[in-house]
Amino acid sequence: MKIAVSGGGTGGHIYPALALIREIQKRHKDAKVIYIGTLNGLESKIIPKENIPFKSIHITGFRRKLSFENVKTVLRFIKGVRDSRKILKEFKPDIVVGTGGYVCGPVVYAAAKLKIPTIIHEQNSVPGLTNKFLSRYVKKIAICFEQAREFFPPEKVVFTGNPRASEVLGQDGIKGRLSVGLSTTMPSVLIFGGSRGARPINETVIKLLPEFAGKPYQVLYITGEVHYEEVKKEVELVGNPKNVAIKPFIHNMPEVLAGMDLVVSRAGATTLAEITSLGIPAILIPSPYVTNNHQEKNANSLSEHGAAKVMLEKDLTSNGLVTAIDRILLNKETLKEMKANSKKIGVPDSAARLYNVIIDLIKGN
Known part of the structure; x- marks a missing residue:
């Protein structure tokens, strides 16, 4: 099994991704994982320490007001898609998972255009711009708050909870x-x-x-x-x-x-x-x-x-x-x-729930 994961900027996007990766590796000892982020985000420091192969693309988020920077962001997005396609073609993942942050935009979009199964994970009750954009292209959207359901195509939404919830159980x-x-x-x-x-x-x-x-x-x-x-x-x-x-x-x-x-x-x-x-x-x-x-x-x-x-x-x-x-x-x-x-x-089995959705997508269900 080969899985590409993308999520960055803050720990709120990275730690759920890590929890999911650990769940997958626990069930599939031979699983191969690649993480795609940015060099400027927290992920560039956290992911390599976890001994997970890390690839980077350059992308920035949109400003919420009119700005020439947004023109540059569009150009970076186009290049980010191109770079992501190259990484994904080389790695050949069975699925691509986006856990939030603007880096997911070009990565998950590129995967969808390559006909690779895709899923995004929305941690918050109100989604950000990137996940709203990607919701049109992905196969499934995993949510943690029922309030988030109204922002997405209903046929794509599945409630899983946040995989991080599973990691705090059994601690001393x-x-x-x-x-x-x-x-x-x-x-x-x-x-x-x-x-x-x-x-x-x-x-x-x-x-x-x-x-x-x-x-x-x-x-x-x-x-x-x-x-x-x-x-x-x-x-x-x-x-x-x-x-x-x-x-x-x-x-x-x-x-x-x-x-x-x-x-x-x-x-x-x-x-x-x-x-x-x-x-x-x-x-x-x-x-x-x-x-x-x-x-x-x-x-x-x-x-x-x-x-x-x-x-x-x-x-x-x-x-x-x-x-x-x-x-x-x-x-x-x-x-x-x-x-x-x-x-x-609480959703203590959230990592298992998200894992099951991913397996079904890989199988084509």
Whole structure:
């Protein structure tokens, strides 16, 4: 079996792709995989470390306003299609999978024109421009939120969930806590703003550090590497409570997540897939800086099921955040109910679901 995968720009597109690749390799030891991305995207750093053959094309995204850059993007797209055709003709994949990001545009389009079976995976409740464009050419469209269904041709859509949800299962939460210096017995809340961190969340949490000192729970606070030094200076002024562990980044997120009782975070699709798979309640602070405000829509889908509380960034205050944490973490009934609601909407077999759709496409079903 030979599979070409493309997805890039952010971890939200790359980590689901990696989860799918691992599922395929687990079932087919002789499977050959190639990953097509850009040299400027995060994928160029992550994929080679996973020992997956990596090929690159040059492409940029469209500006959402009139700009001469869009003319250049069209020309890059045409060249990207040409380069993708060359890569695909050499590799001869049985299927091409796009997991999002503008790099998927020329890759998946080229595959469709070469009559290679194609599928795109949409992680968010509202799709971006690339997947809307590709939906006309691909054989199947896998979605993670039912809200996304309305944006695509109904006969092509299949609900699979996010493959990343499968990877957090079976992790050792105790080991995860110990790896970041937390107690194995105290209730635990994880606060983070995505892989790069989020300044508004950091500013709010710094103000809360003195108050956290007297709480009967512990906090793992991840600042994001770009904000860490700045946060450290602020922490030196207000003090670092013993029950608060501060880290710039963690590489064993699935393991650490398995040991958490509550998560405070942005509402990226991968994060939501992970926490619902584990049945972890959340306080979600959607990023207002994303395309089509999709994070708020992602967050609302959990809130509507009683699995999360949504706090908009414009309404975020230190008092409001600590009150929300206390109301969930210190109320056993609320915590239990939200855990059950989160678990209900999780899709722990998402990697297997997507794998089965891919196999059917390869077989011509």
